[in-house]
Amino acid sequence: MSTKNSLPDFRNTPIIDQVGVEERVARFTTRSIKKSSKMQGLKMILNMIDLTTLEGKDTEGKVKQMCFKAAHLHDIIPGLPTVAAVCVYPTMVKTAKDALKGTGVKVASVSTAFPSGQSTREVKIADTKFAVENGADEIDMVISRGEFLKGNYEYVFDEIVAIKAACGSARLKVIFETGELSTLDNVRKASDIAMYAGADFIKTSTGKISPAATMPVTLVMLEAIRDYYYKTGRMVGMKPAGGISTSKAAIHYLVMVKETLGGAWLSNEWFRFGASSLANDVLMQIAKETSGVYQSLDYFSKD
Amino acid sequence: MSKKQENKIGLDFKTDWAYAPAPEDTKHITLQKQYDLFIDGKFVKPNSKKYFDTINPATEQKIAEVAEADEKDVDKAVKAARKAFEKWSKISAKERGKYIYRIARLMQERAREFAVIETMNGGKCIRESRDIDVPLAANHFFYNAGWADKLEYAFPNRIPQPLGVAGQIIPWNFPLLMAAWKIAPALAAGNTVVLKPAETTSLTALKLAELIRDSGLPDGVVNIITGAGKTGAAMVNHPDINKIAFTGSTDVGKMIQKSIAGTDKKLTLELGGKAANIIFEDAPIDQAVEGVINGIFFNQGHVCCAGSRLFVQESIADIVIRKLKDRMESLIVGDPMDKNTDIGAINSKEQLLKIQEYIKIGKNEGADFYQSSCTIPSKGYFCRPTLFLNASQSHRIVQEEIFGPVLTIQTFRTIEEVIEKANNIAYGLSAGIWTDKGSKIFNISSKMRAGVVWANTYNKFDPASPFGGYKESGFGREGGLHGLMPYLKF
Numbered sequence: 001m002s003t004k005n006s007l008p009d010f011r012n013t014p015i016i017d018q019v020g021v022e023e024r025v026a027r028f029t030t031r032s033i034k035k036s037s038k039m040q041g042l043k044m045i046l047n048m049i050d051l052t053t054l055e056g057k058d059t060e061g062k063v064k065q066m067c068f069k070a071a072h073l074h075d076i077i078p079g080l081p082t083v084a085a086v087c088v089y090p091t092m093v094k095t096a097k098d099a100l101k102g103t104g105v106k107v108a109s110v111s112t113a114f115p116s117g118q119s120t121r122e123v124k125i126a127d128t129k130f131a132v133e134n135g136a137d138e139i140d141m142v143i144s145r146g147e148f149l150k151g152n153y154e155y156v157f158d159e160i161v162a163i164k165a166a167c168g169s170a171r172l173k174v175i176f177e178t179g180e181l182s183t184l185d186n187v188r189k190a191s192d193i194a195m196y197a198g199a200d201f202i203k204t205s206t207g208k209i210s211p212a213a214t215m216p217v218t219l220v221m222l223e224a225i226r227d228y229y230y231k232t233g234r235m236v237g238m239k240p241a242g243g244i245s246t247s248k249a250a251i252h253y254l255v256m257v258k259e260t261l262g263g264a265w266l267s268n269e270w271f272r273f274g275a276s277s278l279a280n281d282v283l284m285q286i287a288k289e290t291s292g293v294y295q296s297l298d299y300f301s302k303d
Numbered sequence: 304m305s306k307k308q309e310n311k312i313g314l315d316f317k318t319d320w321a322y323a324p325a326p327e328d329t330k331h332i333t334l335q336k337q338y339d340l341f342i343d344g345k346f347v348k349p350n351s352k353k354y355f356d357t358i359n360p361a362t363e364q365k366i367a368e369v370a371e372a373d374e375k376d377v378d379k380a381v382k383a384a385r386k387a388f389e390k391w392s393k394i395s396a397k398e399r400g401k402y403i404y405r406i407a408r409l410m411q412e413r414a415r416e417f418a419v420i421e422t423m424n425g426g427k428c429i430r431e432s433r434d435i436d437v438p439l440a441a442n443h444f445f446y447n448a449g450w451a452d453k454l455e456y457a458f459p460n461r462i463p464q465p466l467g468v469a470g471q472i473i474p475w476n477f478p479l480l481m482a483a484w485k486i487a488p489a490l491a492a493g494n495t496v497v498l499k500p501a502e503t504t505s506l507t508a509l510k511l512a513e514l515i516r517d518s519g520l521p522d523g524v525v526n527i528i529t530g531a532g533k534t535g536a537a538m539v540n541h542p543d544i545n546k547i548a549f550t551g552s553t554d555v556g557k558m559i560q561k562s563i564a565g566t567d568k569k570l571t572l573e574l575g576g577k578a579a580n581i582i583f584e585d586a587p588i589d590q591a592v593e594g595v596i597n598g599i600f601f602n603q604g605h606v607c608c609a610g611s612r613l614f615v616q617e618s619i620a621d622i623v624i625r626k627l628k629d630r631m632e633s634l635i636v637g638d639p640m641d642k643n644t645d646i647g648a649i650n651s652k653e654q655l656l657k658i659q660e661y662i663k664i665g666k667n668e669g670a671d672f673y674q675s676s677c678t679i680p681s682k683g684y685f686c687r688p689t690l691f692l693n694a695s696q697s698h699r700i701v702q703e704e705i706f707g708p709v710l711t712i713q714t715f716r717t718i719e720e721v722i723e724k725a726n727n728i729a730y731g732l733s734a735g736i737w738t739d740k741g742s743k744i745f746n747i748s749s750k751m752r753a754g755v756v757w758a759n760t761y762n763k764f765d766p767a768s769p770f771g772g773y774k775e776s777g778f779g780r781e782g783g784l785h786g787l788m789p790y791l792k793f
Contacts, residue, residue, distance in 0.1 A: 020590025032325035032642040263318030
């Protein structure tokens, strides 16, 4: 049976018990990550960050400066990785692409009338194509939450299929805006829809709605990825976005990935953090591990 | 998709990113080389002059020597308790409550110390002794302290009175917690106590004795004596004890019941178990799997209410088993003092041999044996988390309590079938039900012959909730109002 491009069978979608999910999450947060494993984890986190600016007031100047930061996180400490990608609006893709030439840092672009997704399919496809044509390596689309909550799952599914087709070779991340989906059962259902429709990544949030990424939501999505992998053999990536601003929280996410999906997902090919302020906190921790003392925030560049 | 391709799909939990050792600091604790008996508010040398070694099961190294109480020591302790009872039962109930509150608060203050010693002496991982055993033990004192001056409201229109001297014998799986379960309600009800911890895990009880001494509790109200089965027998047979409370094996429980037959001693027994944990096809599967893991591997499976028999509805059996195996791969077995350890050391060599014997029996019986691939330390007593798939009611590994990290898995088709199989056992302590349907929970839990039934969770303990068994799992309840009753007459 081909599983490609047909709406998933919801009879196989497990029910989610929120209390149980929260208990499991609490276990991840009691893992004690120290010394060498902390340092290794911190560097891994830096390399998994999608450094993001998604503001109405974004300009080429702002994007260029952020791109420089993406490739030169903290040159005083040698041997640090770059971030995985920068994440910008479609109109900024060209600027970012030029600024990042030769750095290995990818350019991701939000699309499909981000963040609300309230537009026609044609506009969303055009939006996506524009970003891809300008050089986006990755597309972060939003689902139509209104249609989802109406129970119009086929609409959501078809839309993802259409955007995936418009992406060409760019990898597609599908944003659910879990803060608007309200239940973990809905998060699981959206995960299944997106993966069966061809998503390369599933992503929690736009960062514009609170709550954004949480550990329970991410765990439910990781478990959906695991079940889908066992069914189809295809790996799907995960991107929690918004609200993860400390090293400690990010390390808890790594623990969760490691213990839910195993080592294969512990690279920026399969796991990303969507964040704007996380990088500097991680850098501060790395500097502290290296020198033994905390430094003031003024020693870490804000771009 | 072809079968061949399907077989290749699997998750690999061995990663380049390993957790560095994160041992709990043990420097802050103080342990003596030798411990005496705590009788009449003082530590006294045993009449037997004998001491036995207590070890750390994770390293097999000796930690301390503990006194062995003989009949004369038991008699001395009972006499002290009897003498103290005259005063203790007459002071105002409010004052009694204050003493118990003080014990609870002191235990919270010294929680780290208790957790570390519990882990050192018993082998359980520090995560559990720190997050479960010690806080819950303190909570039992807090809870029962509250009842001390409200007994007439707890039992309206009756006149509750203490029994006298309670002899309490506790097991090695939750040494401090079981001491709290026993001592707190006995004191709240106005009794005095002679308590004997298990011989492999005496240290936290002796530390509790120090704490009780420091709390200013009147001398003789709580006496803690150490020793093995002979000491316990001397307590059970002592003529001036009014009540025996025992938690431990069914065999010893039967012996106790025989030896007090014909006396007017009161008795509560909390014995073995072989709980059914039942997953229906409409269950939240990932959370159920987590619950099953905690149900059997909590405290190395040394839990009388462990969910040791898993029943899975056939339609979801393959998925559940796959998920169980994956989850087992992420369990860390090893140094109990490491904060990341999930499964610590088996409590004693004797118990490890018993578990290994049952694993051999299970293999011979033809159930499919599976263990996680984790490494275990070469020294100390350890056992990998173990599954027996395709087990049946006729297997001994299904019928008998193993008291280790060994889970048997059986499948079922209908509700009637699983109720019958779950109840078809000599024990009846606990059960677990996993389903999204509330009506099914009420239907099945009312038909389970088990003292505790958990729905969509497992191993949840609370001082306000009664705990105890049916059939060979014993009688009498501990915790809640029901837990006060066995320490009162009306």
